[in-house]
Amino acid sequence: MYEEMSPETGEFFNFMTEHELFDFVTRENKHLGGYCTFMPNYKAPFIFSNFNGTSADIDVLTHEAGHAFEAYYASRRLPLMSQAFSTSEINEIHSMTMELFAYPYMERFFGDKTGKYLYAHFTDAIKTIPYLVSVDEFQHRVFENPGSTSADWRRFWREIEAKYMPWRSSARSRSTA
Numbered sequence: 001m002y003e004e005m006s007p008e009t010g011e012f013f014n015f016m017t018e019h020e021l022f023d024f025v026t027r028e029n030k031h032l033g034g035y036c037t038f039m040p041n042y043k044a045p046f047i048f049s050n051f052n053g054t055s056a057d058i059d060v061l062t063h064e065a066g067h068a069f070e071a072y073y074a075s076r077r078l079p080l081m082s083q084a085f086s087t088s089e090i091n092e093i094h095s096m097t098m099e100l101f102a103y104p105y106m107e108r109f110f111g112d113k114t115g116k117y118l119y120a121h122f123t124d125a126i127k128t129i130p131y132l133v134s135v136d137e138f139q140h141r142v143f144e145n146p147g148s149t150s151a152d153w154r155r156f157w158r159e160i161e162a163k164y165m166p167w168r169s170s171a172r173s174r175s176t177a
């Protein structure tokens with residue numbers, strides 16, 4: 001899949017495989033969770049996960065591969081290692097976009113259930129967008145108002161929630177307050 005996606009992702013994934021930079025298998029006493037970390041001295045990302053045989057395994061693989069590819073690619077092109085691993089402001093652009101880049105290959109994982117997987121994944125993505133833009137607009141409003149108080153922040157959030165997620169009961173009941 002990654003070799004077909006682009007020469008760069010092919011090189012990246014082969015590097016990851018050659019150097020055994022994955023730990024996907026669930027074992028007794030293994031820590032829970034899934035993440036990607038980066039070892040600057042080796043310019044090497046590392047992906048940790050606990051696969052459980054569900055479609056989420058594929059989400060984790062493609063998502064964390066997005067983080068890992070960002071670090072792999074940037075660390076070979078940017079002068080400072082501190083620039084190689086992106087920060088929380090933009091991290092999920094790489095990972096969530098990689099999930100979408102993998103759409104054309106999902107039939108290899110899901111066979112005749114590919115349509116169901118893509119429908120579930122895409123509706124999840126669509127449903128997440130209003131929350132993500134809310135967080136982004138909230139940050140803008142907080143930074144544009146350095147003297148604002150925690151009461152202001154609650155008001156900002158209620159106004160933003162009423163705008164992007166009006167179906168939330170907290171947005172409905174409080175937006176008129």
Ligand SMILES: [Zn+2]
Binds near residue numbers: 063067091092
């Ligand atoms: Zn992520």
